[in-house]
Amino acid sequence: MKLRYALIPAMAGRAFAGPVRRADAAGSVIAQMFQWSWDSVAQECSDFLGPAGYAYVQVSPAQEHPQGEEWSAEYQVVSYNLTSKHGDRAQYANMISTCHEAGVKVIADTLFNHMSGPYSGTAVGGSTFAPYDYPAVPFTTSDFHHCNNGHDDQIEDNSNATEVRFCELDTLSDLATESDYVRGKLAAYANDLLSLGIDGLRLDAAKHMQPADIANILSRLTSSVYITQEVASIQSDAVKPTEYVDNGAVQVFDYVGWFKDAFTDDSKGIWILHELDQQGWVESDRANVFVTNHDTERNGAALTYSSTNNVYHNALVLSLAHPYGTPTVLSSYEFSEATDGAPSSGVGDCSNDSGWLCQHRQMAGMVGFRNHVGDAAxxxxxxxxxxxxxxxxxxxxxxxxxxxxxxxxxxxxxxxxxxxxxxxxxxxxxxxxxxxxxxxxxxxxxxxxxxxxxxxxxxxxxxxxxxxxxxxxxx
Missing domain, CATH: 2.60.40.1180 (Golgi alpha-mannosidase II)
Known part of the structure; x- marks a missing residue:
């Protein structure tokens, strides 16, 4: 997604509404195991994530998606059947229970905003699909936004909140989340994940949904879970991150840009990061922060594993040492093209020359640091x-x-x-x-x-x- 950065005024005195909860301040580090298979995540929870003190593991989307090796394939929905290239429903459930046994909670990356792109085919689980036609749900053309903006329903003007929320993002069929029928299907999808023991939901592309629509869907959840929302926006935009804080935590993309500037621009410098929670961003207990994630490491907006002068490692040290927000550590893999999927068909491997970067292992000492200092000033x-x-x-x-x-x-x-x-x-x-x-x-x-x-x-x-x-x- 296209990302921009600026300061976000804090929302003082606000409280979360609905069945959401905040991450524990003293043990709140999240490992994003990007593109790892369910069996690999389960093993890593037992072998490393639990013993190292990670509180959460964020896993890739679990629902059915089009066939394809590109990582972005799984961010296109065909059905809410829990069959993906990372494993089936039984493997997903086993991963959750194994991680729980290791003391690690599981966050599911979920897609409420859209389905797949404008093509037809047979998905990884055997479901058929076509534009605005998903028989396995079912969704038909009346369940989608058709904004008729003269640009093939695509978002063209990001300064127009109506376009951002009612037109299509990157040709993906945009669900009419104001519809009670659609809301019911999305809530059923989330509740199915919760029935398997999921402890949190990351709401992908939350910026492209109305906060009230998200609130309604979350109000239908059967249990209290940690919510983090991808709002790739700035406060001066038509769609403002602070509009979403009542629904749960918000992923702070300002943080990503500030860290990159601070560590690479001497005219700014890392001294500006003294009190991150006083920079006008969302309040600390509503902030989910990261030095980079799977999108920003591919679009040039962030420090990454290939950044020079050890700045990526040092930035992660600072992120985990500073008290602001709930930090996520991306664990990813080497890639030549931005579309490249994971090596070894998603079977995670932290041995040398595997192609997997395993940043979560490199930061184990700092996870222990954050857990030990807790909420100390x-x-x-x-x-x-x-x-x-x-x-x-x-x-x-x-x-x-x-x-x-x-x-x-x-x-x-x-x-x-x-x-x-x-x-x-x-x-x-x-x-x-x-x-x-x-x-x-x-x-x-x-x-x-x-x-x-x-x-x-x-x-x-x-x-x-x-x-x-x-x-x-x-x-």
């Missing part, structure tokens, strides 16, 4: 230049980010108790590190809470009171 802020920052999370954790090309030698007032701490910013093991800080930097905080250290160029340190060196090899 951001204190002891230091920003001697635009590309160097450090801050504490109460007396529980401290992070230093040097996004400059030179070393940073300084004495840092951490506010932490005296001790020898393990740098967990580079830890990629679900089991963490031993009490001797084997394989990682040891950071010595003196009796006054001060740390003297030299931070390498384009590097980060992070440590907390839950990872203290107590072995015989400690200095």
């Amino acid at each position: 951001l204190t002891n802020w230091i920003a001697p230049s635009s590309q160097r920052i450090a801050f504490a999370r109460g007396a529980l954790g401290f992070v230093i980010i040097n996004n400059a090309n030179e070393e940073w030698s300084s004495e840092f007032s951490t506010g932490l108790p005296e001790g020898t701490y393990c740098d967990i910013s580079q830890v990629n093991s679900a089991s963490g590190i031993d009490s001797a800080c084997t394989g990682v930097m040891q950071l010595v905080v003196d009796g006054s809470g001060n740390l003297n250290v030299t931070v390498p160029p384009r590097f980060s340190f992070a440590f907390h009171t839950g990872a203290v060196c107590t072995g015989s090899s400690c200095p």
